Amino acid sequence: MRVLLADDSSIVRGRMASLLTDLKEVEIIGEAQDVPEAVESVTRLKPDLVILDIQMPGGTGIDALEKIKRDKPAPIVMMFSNDSYSQYRQRCMELGADYFFDKSTEVDKLLTALEQRVADPI
Numbered sequence: 001m002r003v004l005l006a007d008d009s010s011i012v013r014g015r016m017a018s019l020l021t022d023l024k025e026v027e028i029i030g031e032a033q034d035v036p037e038a039v040e041s042v043t044r045l046k047p048d049l050v051i052l053d054i055q056m057p058g059g060t061g062i063d064a065l066e067k068i069k070r071d072k073p074a075p076i077v078m079m080f081s082n083d084s085y086s087q088y089r090q091r092c093m094e095l096g097a098d099y100f101f102d103k104s105t106e107v108d109k110l111l112t113a114l115e116q117r118v119a120d121p122i
Contacts, residue, residue: 001118002029004047006038006064007080008056012103016051016080019111025118035059039067047075049117051110053103054081054088062091069096076117078110 003026005013013031020026030045032038035058042050050068054061065077076098081088084102092100101110 001026001048001114002045003027003114004030004032004038004041004045004050004075006032006041006050006056006061007053008033009053012053019107020114023111023115023118026114033057035061035064038064042068042075043071049076049078049114051078051080054079054083054092062088062095065092065097066095078113080110 003020005016005028007013010033017028020028029047030041032041034056038052038056052061052064061079061081065079068074068077074096077096078099078101079092079097080101080103082103089100099110099113
C-alpha cells in the first residue's frame with residue numbers, strides 16, 4: 001500500500017514513517033508539509049492512502065480532503081489530528097474521510113486500521 005504523509009510537523013511525519021516501516025506491505029511514497037503540497041502530491045503520486053492533519057499552512061486539512069476526494073478513484077484518507085472536536089470529525093466524515101484519529105490518544109487505532117486495510121484492501 002502506497003502511503004502519503006501530510007502533516008506540518010516534521011517530527012510527526014518522521015514518527016509516523018518510523019512506525020509504518022514496521023508494516024511490510026506499506027511504502028511511504030511521499031510527505032507533504034502544507035495543504036497545497038498535499039493536494040499536489042496526491043495528484044502526482046497517486047497514493048493508495050493519505051494520512052492527513054487538519055492544521056497545516058496554506059489552508060486546512062479539511063480543504064485538502066475536499067479536493068483530494070473529488071478525484072476518482074480517490075485514495076483512502078485517514079485524518080490524524082490533535083483537533084478532534086466533534087464538528088471537525090463530522091465535517092471530515094461528510095467530505096469523505098474514511099477514518100478520523102486523534103494524534104494524542106489513537107495512534108494505535110490508526111495503525112490497526114492501516115494493518116486491516118493492508119490485509120484486506122477492498
